[in-house]
Amino acid sequence: MxxxxxxxxxxxxxxxxxxxxxxxxxxxxxxxxxxxxxxxxxxxxxxxxxxxxxxxxxxxxxxxxxxxxxxxxxxxxxxxxxxxxxxxxxxxxxxxxxxxxxxxxxxxxxxxxxxxxxxxxxxxxxxxxxxxxxxxxxxxxxxxxxxxxxxxxxxxxxxSFVNPLTALGMVETMKREGHHALVHTAAASNLGRMLHRICAKDGIALVNIVRKPEQVELLRSLGATHVCDSSASDFLPKLTDALAATGATIAFDATGGGPLGGQILSCMESALSRRGEPYSRYGSSTHKQVYLYGRLDARPTEFRNDFGMAWGMGGWLLFPFLQKIGPEGVAKLKQRVADELSTTFASxxxxxxxxxxxxxxxxxxxxxxxxxxxxxxxxxxxxxxxxxxx
CATH class of the missing domain: 3.90.180.10 (Medium-chain alcohol dehydrogenases, catalytic domain)
Known part of the structure; x- marks a missing residue:
């Protein structure tokens, strides 16, 4: 030694x-x-x-x-x-x-x-x-x-680890599960801004959900295209517009409790019908997924199932994800963090x-x-x- x-x-x-x-x-x-x-x-x-x-x-x-x-x-x-x-x-x-x-x-x-x-x-x-x-x-x-x-x-x-690998893990999960654009809540956070930079660099459409008007301005000043304020009276129609424009069918929700996860699924269903999916009494056949990865809202998770049968809501944590992708996958993500430490992954x-x-x-x-x-x-x-x- x-x-x-x-x-x-x-x-x-x-x-x-x-x-x-x-x-x-x-x-x-x-x-x-x-x-x-x-x-x-x-x-x-x-x-x-x-x-x-x-x-x-x-x-x-x-x-x-x-x-x-x-x-x-x-x-x-x-x-x-x-x-x-x-x-x-x-x-x-x-x-x-x-x-x-x-x-x-x-x-x-x-x-x-x-x-x-x-x-x-x-x-x-x-x-x-x-x-x-x-x-x-x-x-x-x-x-x-x-x-x-x-x-x-x-x-x-x-x-270098928690936020960068979480943001990269969200994008990797999106790809592995067959989605092409994603939604993120609490999007003005350090993690949210990092995810914005990843998606901008990689050409991935991202819908950002925030809780205050000043957070909308912050993300727009960074170049974000789709930013929805959950405190606004027109939040749900604006969210549906953003989902229809991007085709996002997977979301990562940091709030955990309250109605937001269910609202995202409902708006995804509305956006899919707007994009021309054929009618079915079972709802859209496109799978919609919301992952809860935080508990900023301590209330119980609430939703009304008006989004058909092709959906999922569950938990997502960084360390089980890293175990799932294995050492080679983790090494690849870590190398990207090192390569872009002062740009994409700056805190x-x-x-x-x-x-x-x-x-x-x-x-x-x-x-x-x-x-x-x-x-x-x-x-x-x-x-x-x-x-x-x-």
Missing amino acids: STDFTDSHTTALQLRSLITADGRLQVSLEPVPVPEPADNEVLVRLQAAPINPSDLGLLFGAADLSTLQAGDNGDLPTITARVPDAAMKSMAGRAGQSMPVGNEGAGRVVRAGASPAAQALLGKTVAVIGGAAYAQYRAVPVEQCLLLPEGASARDGAS DYAREISLAEMLQPDVIAAYASRSTGQKFLIDPAKDLPALPGL
Whole structure:
């Protein structure tokens, strides 16, 4: 094993989330041993990690953030909150387990295992995925790394996995299932703008659904052709027009709850009939699909089946998709991300914070709001107290 002796620390900090059996959330910074990489692993000193919506579910679980209380454990901050009794059933599987948080990040490889693939990354800046990224150090298998282009910083590559691979996965799912254009909700998000750039580059028609007039203007300023505001009184006819123009028959819905998924299916059916499909009492024979991939709307999913029998509604998650396409398919997607890191897959951040600042109630209120244009980036080395061995 090769070692960079400037990184000979034995102890480092990691953010962990615990829900107790009696319904209490505890989030804390914990000293943990710096891991030793196995033969096909590398040790990464993390320098940047984004806060994605998917991270918030593990970080806070079903806790009621209005009950949030700040505390400390010596020099290290903590927070606690109550989990409503009605929500504890959904938390039963993680009760009593202290869990590391953070899907992805980027940093410098400071130690490497014995394998040639691991040795080749020593001293390089890489993006990583696999959890526990809200920490100062992380040991990860080589296949969970992405070597960043020469000159790219950890900040540039911090969001190289979740949003880019999700957006590419949506397009790949569309192609594999025989569709030719797609619909995306919460389309003004970082992910939504990334998907717009992919579709523009690849010549794929995209219908963007947003929730505010200013988000319509934002996407139009980026060159988006079809943008529908779900808060507008003419949303449904405008959506039907866009679907008829594009022929989109697959949608990815980040809201999850409420009526939007069903409305999209209904408008797809109307658009297909407008495009000249023959009448059938069973509705259009063209399959229409809505995938729910988020839960921005916590209400139950509601729909009225006025869209025939050729339809589907189900869940879509990134990691099962990546398992489905296999290592070769994943490698192809990762290479595209690396090749277009500063263009198609560039991410913007509203604010950079430390691990300690993550546990300040006013900062939590900002990043937990999931507001458009308010993506936060964590610098795990920023403003933290010294620990023995550091």
